[in-house]
Amino acid sequence: MRAEGKENKAVELEDVTIALGGRPILNRICLAIESGEFIGVLGPNGSGKTTLMRAILGLIAPSSGIIRVLGEPARRGNPAVGYMPQHRHTAGSLRLSGWDFVASAVNGHRWGLPGASAAERREIDGALDLVGAGALAKRPLMETSGGERQRLLLAQALLGRPRLLLLDEPLISLDPHHQRTVVGLVRELQKALGIAVLFSAHEINPLMEALDRVLYLGGGQAALGKVAEVITGPVLSRLYGSEIEVMRMGNRIFVMSGEHDLEKAEHRHDAHL
């Protein structure tokens, strides 16, 4: 129930340019994402998917242009933005429980001793229940499977009741079955909570059922729109800067460069990381 007559956009980029180490990643991008939209963020490695998310989080300042998040300029520590970073192998060898792992994010920026108050415990349990990870959280994090781990990370991202959720490659290293489960769960939560989601992935197909629009990045450019408008030969050829063919087989889409399935190739490459 918001007082303003006009609902704020979840994310607005106005003529945004971002360069990292002198290399332009995003070049004069303008786009607007509505609140309550599920956006699939796609594009080749290095096309700026993570960079865009970090800029929305206020961790990278654009060299020009304005980024607005839920009507305000992007800033670090905005509690209305939930974030699930790309999976990495956590250092250390302690068998800390999933619950403690999730709990570390509750007011984790405040100085002092760890430990959750009764209200914070309720919030953590609530977030775990939302993703169906209540029982799972009792187990050590390092002994959970990839899919289980993603549930816990999702619960952590939901702490603080964000209105915008940034999910960076949640499908990496998951098998197709778990990919479907994670996408389905995010879609369900996104609708139930009425929040906007930016979900980056290497491949469009696992997201087809869930997404409202797709944001495709490449060559410093961005294309935002319905799948049928964006995943086309001419649009992707412009983003990749080379001849791209899009093939549809049933409800699956293949992005091909010559004989080469580009999205699959990206995925395989990443599996070795």
Place this chain on the structure above:
Amino acid sequence: MLTYDFMLNAFAASAIVAVVAGIVGYFLVLRGQTFAGHALSHVGFAGATGAVLLGIPAIWGLVGFTLIAGLGMGVLGERISGRDVAIGVVLSLSIGLGVLFLHFYTAYATQVTALLFGNVLGVNRQTLWTLLGLAIVSLAGLALIARPLLFASLQPELAEAKGVSLQLVSLLFLAIVALTVAECAQIVGVLLVFTLMVGPAAAAGRWTTHLGRGVALAAALALAEAWAGIALAYHTDWPTSFWITALSAGVYFASLVPLRKMRPA
């Protein structure tokens, strides 16, 4: 055995140091920075020998050098974390410098052994008070940063997005580690700091999945190993440091045995 003053001092000193080492060590293991702790202790050797050469008590040389090195690692941050080679080179250089300082200060052989391998039975009242003061500073510092430290260790990218300064937290933590290393070196020597800082914490981390219990267990294990080590040394006349390392290794390897029948803690 408790009728001797030096034994009482040894038990008191090892208690202070073991509790701090267990607690700080838990976070060190959690962050996967155990090698940094090891390196800091070696830097401390150069500091201690250098201090003696200048006529300053060895412990202040230890504290000074480990602190500077800890802060240096913190400032370099990401650029050096995981750079095992860089840390290893500095580590060897420090021992080399220590050897050079010893060369200029020849009447020093027994103190070298004490520095390298510890001399808990030689702790006097004054050192005890110094250890207590350092312990209070370390634990108070840790209490101040524990919450963002935990967040930054488990989810660095998210912590950064939520406003935690990863560099500041890392810097403060390495300063605390440096103080703890300097204290530990008084009990088990610079070469064996691992035995109190890493062994008990790693074992505790395998036996419980609960953060608070893990920290408490790490401190309790470190204390038990240190006290039992001193008692065994008293009865066998073998070196204390040997017994502490043996107990630490024994407990750690015991923790690796899977306990499938045990309920998850």
